[in-house]
Amino acid sequence: xxxxxxxxxxxxxxxxxxxxxxxxxxxxxxxxxxxxxxxxxxxxxxxxxxxxxxxxxxxxxxxxxxxxxxxxxxxxxxxxxxxxxxxxxxxxxxxxxxxxxxxxxxxxxxxxxxxxxxxxxxxxxxxxxxxxxxxxxxxxxxxxxxxxxxxxxxxxxxxxxxxxxxxxxxxxxxxxxxxxxxxxxxxxxxxxxxxxxxxxxxxxxxxxxxxxxxxxxxxxxxxxxxxxxxxxxxxxxxxxxxxxxxxxxxxxxxxxxxxxxxxxxxxxxxxxxxxxxxxxxxxxxxxxxxxxxxxxxxxxxxxxxxxxxxxxxxxxxxxxxxxxxxxxxxxxxxxxxxxxxxxxxxxxxxxxxxxxxxxxxxxxxxxxxxxxxxxxxxxxxxxxxxxxxxxxxxxxxxxxxxxx
Amino acid sequence: xxxxxxxxxxxxxxxxxxxxxxxxxxxxxxxxxxxxxxxxxxxxxxxxxxxxxxxxxxxxxxxxxxxxxxxxxxxxxxxxxxxxxxxxxxxxxxxxxxxxxxxxxxxxxxxxxxxxxxxxxxxxxxxxxxxxxxxxxxxxxxxxxxxxxxxxxxxxxxxxxxxxxxxxxxxxxxxxxxxxxxxxxxxxxxxxxxxxxxxxxxxxxxxxxxxxxxxxxxxxxxxxxxxxxxxxxxxxxxxxxxxxxxxxxxxxxxxxxxxxxxxxxxxxxxxxxxxxxxxxxxxxxxxxxxxxxxxxxxxxxxxxxxxxxxxxxxxxxxxxxxxxxxxxxxxxxxxxxxxxxxxxxxxxxxxxxxxxxxxxxxxxxxxxxxxxxxxxxxxxxxxxxxxxxxxxxxxxxxxxxxx
Numbered sequence: 001x002x003x004x005x006x007x008x009x010x011x012x013x014x015x016x017x018x019x020x021x022x023x024x025x026x027x028x029x030x031x032x033x034x035x036x037x038x039x040x041x042x043x044x045x046x047x048x049x050x051x052x053x054x055x056x057x058x059x060x061x062x063x064x065x066x067x068x069x070x071x072x073x074x075x076x077x078x079x080x081x082x083x084x085x086x087x088x089x090x091x092x093x094x095x096x097x098x099x100x101x102x103x104x105x106x107x108x109x110x111x112x113x114x115x116x117x118x119x120x121x122x123x124x125x126x127x128x129x130x131x132x133x134x135x136x137x138x139x140x141x142x143x144x145x146x147x148x149x150x151x152x153x154x155x156x157x158x159x160x161x162x163x164x165x166x167x168x169x170x171x172x173x174x175x176x177x178x179x180x181x182x183x184x185x186x187x188x189x190x191x192x193x194x195x196x197x198x199x200x201x202x203x204x205x206x207x208x209x210x211x212x213x214x215x216x217x218x219x220x221x222x223x224x225x226x227x228x229x230x231x232x233x234x235x236x237x238x239x240x241x242x243x244x245x246x247x248x249x250x251x252x253x254x255x256x257x258x259x260x261x262x263x264x265x266x267x268x269x270x271x272x273x274x275x276x277x278x279x280x281x282x283x284x285x286x287x288x289x290x291x292x293x294x295x296x297x298x299x300x301x302x303x304x305x306x307x308x309x310x311x312x313x314x315x316x317x318x319x320x321x322x323x324x325x326x327x328x329x330x331x332x333x334x335x336x337x338x339x340x341x342x343x344x345x346x347x348x349x350x351x352x353x354x355x356x357x358x359x360x361x362x363x364x365x366x367x368x369x370x371x372x373x374x375x376x377x378x379x380x381x382x383x384x385x386x387x388x389x390x391x392x393x394x395x396x397x398x399x400x401x402x403x404x
Numbered sequence: 405x406x407x408x409x410x411x412x413x414x415x416x417x418x419x420x421x422x423x424x425x426x427x428x429x430x431x432x433x434x435x436x437x438x439x440x441x442x443x444x445x446x447x448x449x450x451x452x453x454x455x456x457x458x459x460x461x462x463x464x465x466x467x468x469x470x471x472x473x474x475x476x477x478x479x480x481x482x483x484x485x486x487x488x489x490x491x492x493x494x495x496x497x498x499x500x501x502x503x504x505x506x507x508x509x510x511x512x513x514x515x516x517x518x519x520x521x522x523x524x525x526x527x528x529x530x531x532x533x534x535x536x537x538x539x540x541x542x543x544x545x546x547x548x549x550x551x552x553x554x555x556x557x558x559x560x561x562x563x564x565x566x567x568x569x570x571x572x573x574x575x576x577x578x579x580x581x582x583x584x585x586x587x588x589x590x591x592x593x594x595x596x597x598x599x600x601x602x603x604x605x606x607x608x609x610x611x612x613x614x615x616x617x618x619x620x621x622x623x624x625x626x627x628x629x630x631x632x633x634x635x636x637x638x639x640x641x642x643x644x645x646x647x648x649x650x651x652x653x654x655x656x657x658x659x660x661x662x663x664x665x666x667x668x669x670x671x672x673x674x675x676x677x678x679x680x681x682x683x684x685x686x687x688x689x690x691x692x693x694x695x696x697x698x699x700x701x702x703x704x705x706x707x708x709x710x711x712x713x714x715x716x717x718x719x720x721x722x723x724x725x726x727x728x729x730x731x732x733x734x735x736x737x738x739x740x741x742x743x744x745x746x747x748x749x750x751x752x753x754x755x756x757x758x759x760x761x762x763x764x765x766x767x768x769x770x771x772x773x774x775x776x777x778x779x780x781x782x783x784x785x786x787x788x789x790x791x792x793x794x795x796x797x798x799x800x801x802x803x804x805x806x807x
Contacts, residue, residue, distance in 0.1 A: 250417065265803055272806035280803060281794040286717075288738075289746045293720035296420040303421060312713035374702075380712055381705035385685045388700040 014062065015069045022048060022073040031079040039080055040116040049115045050091075054099060057111045065302055082117050089159055090114045090121030094167055094186075097237040101184070101225045110165070110186065122163035124154040124187060124211055125234065129404070132375050134169075135178045135231060136394070136402065139213060141170035141185070148172075148185065148223070150193075150216045156369070160196045160209035161346070163189045167237065168218070169230050174400040181399050182230030186222045193217070203361045204342040250298065251291060257324040258287035260352075260359065264331055276331055283324050290316045308384040315376050318366035325363045328356035418727035420720055425484075426491035432468055433495040441499045443772040446632060449502060450775070455625070455634035456596040461503040465545030468492075470505060472543035474513045474664075479536060480543035485730035486667060490722060493668045494675030500775055502632045504548055507593020510668035512549035513542055515601055515661030519611060522653035534613060535648045538599065550597035551661050552614075552638050555590045558788030559662045559740060560796065563655055564588070565605040570642050582612055582647055583620075584640040592786060595625060595636045602638075602645065603658050611654040612645035619643065630782035632775055663740055666787040667725045670743040673751035673783055674722045677715050680754035680776050684708060684761045691763070704761060711750075711757055718743075718750035738800050741793040748784035755780035 025046050029039055043049060044058040051066045053059025060066075074081065084091055091114070098110055113119035130137035139152025150170055160166065166187040173181035187194070193216035198206035225233040254262050265272065265280055290313070297309045329336040339357045352359055367373040381387045394402055422430070440460050449457060465471035473489050475481020482488075489510060496505050520535035541547035553564060567586030576583065584604050594600060600614045600621070614621055620643035626635040649657045685708060688699025698704055725743035728736040755777040759766040766773045784790060798805050 262801070262803060269804075269807065272804075274806055277798070277803070277805055278791075278794075281797050284801060284803060285742055285745055285794050285797060289717045289721045289742055292420065292724045292742070293717045295417055296720040296723065299417065299419065299421050305421070309716050312716040315710075315713050316717060374706070377706040377709035378702070380709035381699075385705075385708055385712060387685060387688055387705045387708065388697045390700055390702065391696065 011066075014066060018051065018060075018062070018066055018069055019073055021046075022070055026073070026077045026079065031077055036080040037116065037118075040082060041112065043079075044112050044115050050095075053095070053111070053115075054107075057099070057107050058115050082115065086159075086162065087114065087117050087120050089123050089163075089167075090119070093123055093237050094121040094165070097167065097184075097224065097233060100236045101233045106186070106222075106224065113164075119164040120159055120162045122157050122160045122166045122189070123237075124157060124160075124166040124168040126156045127153060128155050132372055134234075135182065136399070137169060137171060137182070139168075139170045140174075141172050141183060141218070143172070143220075144217075146220050147217045148183075148220060150185075150187070150213050150218055152213050154211040154213070155199065155208075157196075157209045157211050158207060160189065160211050161198070165189060166211070169234050171399065172227055172230075175398050176228075177396055178394060178399040178402065179231045180228055182234070183227050184224045184230040184233040185218050186224060187213075187216065187218055188222070191216050191218070198344070198346055200344055202364070203358060204339075205345040250295060253288060253291065256287065256291075257321045257359070257363075258284050260356070261324050261328050261331070264328060264356070268331070271331055271333060276327070279327055280331075283320065283327060286316075287320050287324065290320060308380075311376060311380050311384060314370065315373055315380075318363070318373055321359070321363040321366050325356060325359035329360045332356050418724065418731065418733065420723040420727060422491060422723075423487070426488055429468070429488055430491050430495050433464075433470075433492055434498075436463070436468065437495060437499040437501060441501050443500075443775075446500050446502060446775060447770075447772060450631040455502060455631070456504060457502045458596055460501065461505075461548065461596070462545060464501075464503060464505070471509050471513075471545040471548075473509060474517060475539050475543040479539045481539070482543075485726075486664060487726045487730045489664070489668055490671035490726035493671040494678075494722075497672035497675030497779075498679040500632045500676070500772070500779055504550065504593035504596050506633075506665060506668050506672060507550040508542065508548045508597065511551045511593075511661040511665040512597075512599075512601055513539070514664035515551050515611070515657045516542070516549070516648070518657040518660035519649040519653065522649065522656055531648045531650070534646050538613065538648070547598045548596055549599040549601060550591065550594040551658065552588050552591050552594060552600045552602040553658070553662070554588055555592050555635060555782075555786045556788070557662055558792055559659055559666060559737070561662070563605065563609045563658065564603050567602055567604040567640060569604055569606045569610075573642075576644075580646060582610075582645045583642045584612060584614065584645050585642060587637065587639040589637045590626060590635045591638050592633055592635055594638055595623060595634055600638065601648065601661075602640065603654065604645075608651035609654050610647050610651075611649040611657055613648050614640070614643050614645045618645075628782070630778050632779055633782065662787060663736070664729065666740050666744045666793075667722075667729055669783055669787050670725060670740075670747035671722050673747040673780065674715070674718050676776055676780055676783075677711075677718065677747070677751040677754035680751075680758040680773075680780075681708065681711050681715060683773070684711075684758045687762055698761075698763075707757060707761065711754055714750045714753060718746045721746040738797065741796045741800065744788055745790035745793040748780075748790045751780040752784050 025048055029042050031039060047055060047060045048070060049058030051060045051062040051070055052064045055061050095111060095114055098107055114121060125134060127137045127139060141148040141150045166189050168185040168187040169182055170185065171181050172183040193214045195212040197210045199208045199210045200206045261280060262284060294313055300307050336356060340355060382389055469482050470492055472481030473484045477483040516535045516538050520532050520539060542549060566588045567584050570583045570585035572583055584602055598616050602612045602614050604610055604612055620641040622639045623636045626637060628635045688704055689697055691698045721743040725739040728739040759773045759777055762771065762773055765771050797803065
């Protein structure tokens with residue numbers, strides 16, 4: 001069912017107006033004569049950053065699906081664009097959280113440098129003792145005058161070594177049940193007491209970091225949401241992440257992991273066996289079907305019928321990446337016993353083109369990072385299928401009294 | 405490089421959602437089937453001599469217009485497409501309706517439509533006329549038809565050689581009558597058919613229409629794995645027939661029928677899978693052991709979550725195939741292979757999980773789970789197994805078999 005906002009005539013008029021606005025902006029700020037940083041800042045100030053951002057904060061309050069028209073006009077003019085890869089946490093998680101939960105003053109301080117890329121953001125949620133059970137986290141924030149004093153350890157923090165700010169979830173009250181005692185902050189990653197160390201993973205490189213927080217002072221002005229509302233704000237972050245993933249761009253056939261496998265098959269007729277052929281056809285078909293399912297999900301969102309199907313995407317994506325890269329190693333024969341380099345590297349993100357062995361190893365993380373497949377199955381079972389929850393022992397007990 | 409690979413640019417997407425019309429059709433069907441096709445009645449029928457519910461089929465054909473969905477309006481049909489055909493199949497699969505929808509409104513109708521369009525033998529045109537006449541009778545539900553092929557037949561198979569032309573009888577040539585001889589085992593949806601479309605080997609090959617009442621035509625019911633879609637063995641012993649397509653058009657007509665059959669059956673499998681999941685989820689909330697609802701155990705809920713994810717994927721594949729077929733998309737062959745393999749696998753998994761997660765009651769005759777299991781497993785073999793359809797991708801996606 002189409003809602004008022006997406007009625008075709010209105011959408012068309014909106015798009016025409018938007019394109020005109022972009023052309024006027026480009027006339028005032030010719031990309032060829034405007035330095036990149038100035039151009040991006042002006043673009044944000046003109047409401048032409050992300051159009052679904054609020055008016056006065058980089059957007060026009062338009063629906064998300066108005067953005068492609070804007071991008072198209074800018075690309076045509078050869079305008080510089082933001083580096084989404086570098087600030088993927090900022091754009092994908094921090095900005096939606098700020099828009100949904102932060103004060104006007106905070107929005108004014110944070111959104112502009114976030115969007116232009118001047119300030120990279122990271123996310124300080126997981127801890128060594130709090131993975132799937134995030135709400136049991138132990139990093140403490142204690143009130144001291146106008147500040148909070150934060151001590152604890154965070155882990156699996158992408159981009160922490162580039163980040164100016166971090167989304168921090170910390171315990172402000174240990175005397176209430178675990179979900180109720182959390183508060184959400186924006187942490188200055190350059191503040192005294194913040195120490196970032198690379199966390200080396202089984203591929204040999206370090207995509208992630210550990211972040212040690214020792215008596216770090218965080219101004220109360222950098223708290224997002226009310227004291228004790230941290231879990232609510234964190235859920236806004238995670239929910240927005242799902243929307244962002246669900247509405248991501250369309251991909252082509254064989255663009256993902258199946259493409260590597262298919263290319264290897266075509267390139268090496270001498271390695272082909274019946275067994276590998278059967279497995280490849282099955283995986284290729286599954287990968288193609290999962291691409292169609294992602295396309296269907298995008299169509300549902302565009303038609304204003306968001307469904308729960310997004311929860312299936314990550315489960316299937318992890319499984320397929322693992323199966324396909326495992327197939328690739330088998331197909332490679334003894335070449336699959338050789339690796340390029342175990343040396344510790346500190347890349348901003350993984351380079352999947354490195355080879356089948358890297359892909360095989362890296363994909364093991366796909367069913368762990370961003371919610372394990374087991375937790376995802378719980379979420380599907382309980383929130384989509386409405387099956388009853390497991391009986392829980394930790395819901396009504398003060399955090400400090402939980403068995404550990 | 406094959407079509408599949410050169411299509412690897414992102415093309416304008418086909419609509420994979422359900423249209424308002426499709427949803428309205430599905431709703432009307434659900435209402436009617438809830439009354440006329442309750443699980444207990446479906447189960448009871450399996451032990452009666454008449455396996456097909458002909459009265460229900462007539463009602464679906466007349467009241468909802470299911471028989472004529474694919475048939476153009478000028479021939480008395482609804483002028484709809486494979487999208488609506490597939491949407492309706494989902495509902496029929498969910499209710500295990502014992503009606504010859506797939507065989508008649510799907511396979512036979514698509515075969516006759518292609519025959520009517522492509523029968524262009526020099527001096528001919530008579531064949532096209534016979535096909536058009538059949539379509540008119542199919543559209544208003546007065547006639548039910550089936551293509552006489554064995555259940556495992558699938559798109560792009562070589563033309564069947566089970567039936568041949570036999571010696572003419574006096575007066576045949578003048579009356580346009582051919583005689584057929586041969587035997588085709590395990591034919592789906594032929595038992596309640598008034599008309600059979602029979603592919604016969606010859607020079608050239610041909611497609612023939614045989615009335616169910618014709619002398620020399622015999623149909624022997626098979627004790628079938630699928631108790632709600634009974635097979636029969638068809639034999640022809642000099643049975644009189646009229647030609648509706650020859651040579652390349654006969655092959656094209658048969659192939660069109662099997663392509664449509666695979667897509668409609670895939671949609672039916674999807675509807676069945678969803679129903680099995682729904683039933684099992686409901687049971688998980690209701691059944692208690694160890695003083696808990698069994699659906700609260702992770703050993704159960706994780707399996708159901710996986711099944712839900714599988715069905716989510718199968719739905720996209722089914723919709724894509726229906727949309728491709730409806731718009732004559734160049735990617736249709738790939739789409740059919742994806743849909744039939746994904747939906748068959750999903751249905752078999754769903755039905756097996758349905759039996760297992762119902763525990764003891766799921767293994768009884770009284771509970772309908774076994775009817776779903778039998779339909780799911782039998783349908784996964786019908787019109788090409790998942791493996792056979794994936795094997796077709798070797799050529800379509802440029803992933804050649806080992807030398």
